[in-house]
Amino acid sequence: AQSVTQLGSHVSVSEGALVLLRCNYSSSVPPYLFWYVQYPNQGLQLLLKYTTGATLVKGINGFEAEFKKSETSFHLTKPSAHMSDAAEYFCAVHSGGGADGLTFGKGTHLIIQP
Amino acid sequence: ETGVTQTPRHLVMGMTNKKSLKCEQHLGHNAMYWYKQSAKKPLELMFVYSLEERVENNSVPSRFSPECPNSSHLFLHLHTLQPEDSALYLCASSQDPGTGGREQYFGPGTRLTVT
Numbered sequence: 001a002q003s004v005t006q007l008g009s010h011v012s013v014s015e016g017a018l019v020l021l022r023c024n025y026s027s028s029v030p031p032y033l034f035w036y037v038q039y040p041n042q043g044l045q046l047l048l049k050y051t052t053g054a055t056l057v058k059g060i061n062g063f064e065a066e067f068k069k070s071e072t073s074f075h076l077t078k079p080s081a082h083m084s085d086a087a088e089y090f091c092a093v094h095s096g097g098g099a100d101g102l103t104f105g106k107g108t109h110l111i112i113q114p
Numbered sequence: 115e116t117g118v119t120q121t122p123r124h125l126v127m128g129m130t131n132k133k134s135l136k137c138e139q140h141l142g143h144n145a146m147y148w149y150k151q152s153a154k155k156p157l158e159l160m161f162v163y164s165l166e167e168r169v170e171n172n173s174v175p176s177r178f179s180p181e182c183p184n185s186s187h188l189f190l191h192l193h194t195l196q197p198e199d200s201a202l203y204l205c206a207s208s209q210d211p212g213t214g215g216r217e218q219y220f221g222p223g224t225r226l227t228v229t
Contacts, residue, residue, distance in 0.1 A: 004156075032216050034217060036220075041222075041225075042222055042223075043118070043120075043204055043220035043221050043222045043223050044204065044206075044220040045220070046217050046218075046219070049216075049217050051216070090157070094216045101147050101149070101159035101162055101170065101206075101218075102157075102159070102218060103159075104156045104157040105156060106154075106155070106156045107156070
């Protein structure tokens with residue numbers, strides 16, 4: 001079985017400050033890892049994904065994440081927060097074992113202070 | 115239309131009603147999914163269809179009945195729902211994971227309220 005833990009249901013940062021959203025996973029096989037963002041009244045939009053290869057993954061809107069196997073982590077970062085980054089962020093894992101769905105964390109609500 | 119579309123966007127129904135949610139994907143994918151998003155709970159996978167065959171049913175109550183007539187369309191038929199079924203229902207699609215590229219693309223969701 002696989003699971004995802006996102007530390008902190010709410011994270012507040014000042015505009016221009018570093019954004020760090022934490023994600024730890026458990027998986028019995030090498031995982032595929034994803035970050036999604038959800039704006040109010042919308043579906044989920046893919047920010048970035050890790051499959052194989054380079055462990056530092058760059059995504060849209062200036063976000064990036066680093067896969068650390070030894071720490072079973074896939075934290076999301078952005079050097080400088082913008083007001084438009086305020087949203088709900090979800091980390092997800094896929095075991096790659098055939099046609100099955102993603103396992104999501106509970107989400108982190110990112111608040112940007114002006 | 116592009117991406118994944120869902121209709122209706124909002125639905126209010128009584129517990130004795132029968133309604134259907136519709137999802138359509140315009141991405142050429144061959145796997146489709148239904149998820150339930152409730153407040154303060156992680157997204158829950160409900161159903162998976164791959165190549166129009168149901169491959170997963172996560173112990174979903176029988177009052178939810180999926181239908182996948184072709185690789186572009188997915189329905190969720192609802193009947194005799196309970197108030198706790200009120201949630202955002204999200205549809206997603208992907209390439210068959212067996213061919214690589216396991217990211218899923220989501221529709222905007224249907225906000226369901228059961229009264």
